[in-house]
Amino acid sequence: MPSLDVGKIDEHPLAVVNGINMMENKEMIDLDVSRLHSTQINGPNEEAALQQILVSWVKSSGVEYRQGMHEICLVLYLESGKDTDVGYTWYANVMRWLYPLFYRDSGVNEWIENDFCPLIQSQSPRKLHEILTVRYRISHAVWCIRWCRLLFIRELDGPGQYLPVWDELYNVENKGKFMASVIVVMLMCIIPELTEAQNESECLFLLLNYPKLKVPIENVIKWAKMMYDNEQPESADTFAAIGKMPLEETVLRESNAGWYSKYKDYDVNRIRMEMRLKRHAKWRLSK
The missing domain is CATH 1.10.3440 (Sama2622-like fold)
Incomplete structure (x- = not known):
């Protein structure tokens, strides 16, 4: 599993990893995670954990973030007992089939x-x-x-x-x-x-x-x-x-x-x- 190094993408605003503009993706992820109901996320630390999982997945998969992915991620994060590493593994496993089936353009x-x-x-x-x-x-x-x-x-x-x-x-x-x-x-x-x-x-x-x-x-x-x-x-x-x-x-x-x-x-x-x-x-x- 890749390291969950969400902070490192702030080093340069034009950072590109696996052909993906990480700053643009991080901005979309941050916005969507911030819109989750407060009853589902308990404070900024848990928001950061979700952002870590999503950004790390984008970096490792070479696939751009799409709206809605954060809701799948939230469910798996909560089911994992809020364990970031387990949540990432589960999320990556689900997206391995969910992305090509339903998130891919066609x-x-x-x-x-x-x-x-x-x-x-x-x-x-x-x-x-x-x-x-x-x-x-x-x-x-x-x-x-x-x-x-x-x-x-x-x-x-x-x-x-x-x-x-x-x-x-x-x-x-x-x-x-x-x-x-x-x-x-x-x-x-x-x-x-x-x-x-x-x-x-x-x-x-x-x-x-x-x-x-x-x-x-x-x-x-x-x-x-x-x-x-x-x-x-x-x-x-x-x-x-x-x-x-x-x-x-x-x-x-x-x-x-x-x-x-x-x-x-x-x-x-x-x-x-x-x-x-x-x-x-x-x-x-x-x-």
């Missing part, structure tokens, strides 16, 4: 094309694919970039929810596919809300403000692993013959039991029409 778009969109289309062709891709043509990069780069820190409710997902990520070979599986399962859990969205803006707002999980995180991980391991037929048409329920229906039944019992046999257009009629009736009654 990384997120390639992942969307190769992993996410094919999974949406195969696992939820009549609901998620219909809503997100056919009806609203949502630009997935707009919302996926935060979900992926921050590894669900904003979407899930604290380390008790996102750290179990991280643990699974460490153990799977195809991390991009597992990330896609987790996201598709999480989207399946909010199909009712996505269906009720009246336009692209409402749909995008929901994706950028993911509601509280309706099921234990253990269920999300279990379903994501099933999707990742392809533990179901590729064609939903074969389920009736083998007496199994599609994963999407299992997720909807357990996360939205009332909605599922009413709308399980409806297509998206019929559900939206019924929702529109309900809104219209409610508006007329309020006049």
Whole structure:
């Protein structure tokens, strides 16, 4: 492990290490770390420790700092018991796969094309694919970039929810596919809300403000692993013959039991029409 010598980069304002302008990177790191909530960082010594980890990683990897990396670093630093050396090792290990997958300029778009969109289309062709891709043509990069780069820190409710997902990520070979599986399962859990969205803006707002999980995180991980391991037929048409329920229906039944019992046999257009009629009736009654 390289020495954590954050102070040495102040020797010259034009210092370049491994092709990286260290002063510019240090300024961005300092600014982002200073913006972390005071409840997460206990004083200037801990801020300096985070800055050390991030600057040392930039110097050793030859990769420029990107916004959001400090939040991943903070989680690992806290989980390490605020041990700077251990925090650096963990952070370097995570960024070894996270950077090329999601922080590299074309990384997120390639992942969307190769992993996410094919999974949406195969696992939820009549609901998620219909809503997100056919009806609203949502630009997935707009919302996926935060979900992926921050590894669900904003979407899930604290380390008790996102750290179990991280643990699974460490153990799977195809991390991009597992990330896609987790996201598709999480989207399946909010199909009712996505269906009720009246336009692209409402749909995008929901994706950028993911509601509280309706099921234990253990269920999300279990379903994501099933999707990742392809533990179901590729064609939903074969389920009736083998007496199994599609994963999407299992997720909807357990996360939205009332909605599922009413709308399980409806297509998206019929559900939206019924929702529109309900809104219209409610508006007329309020006049």
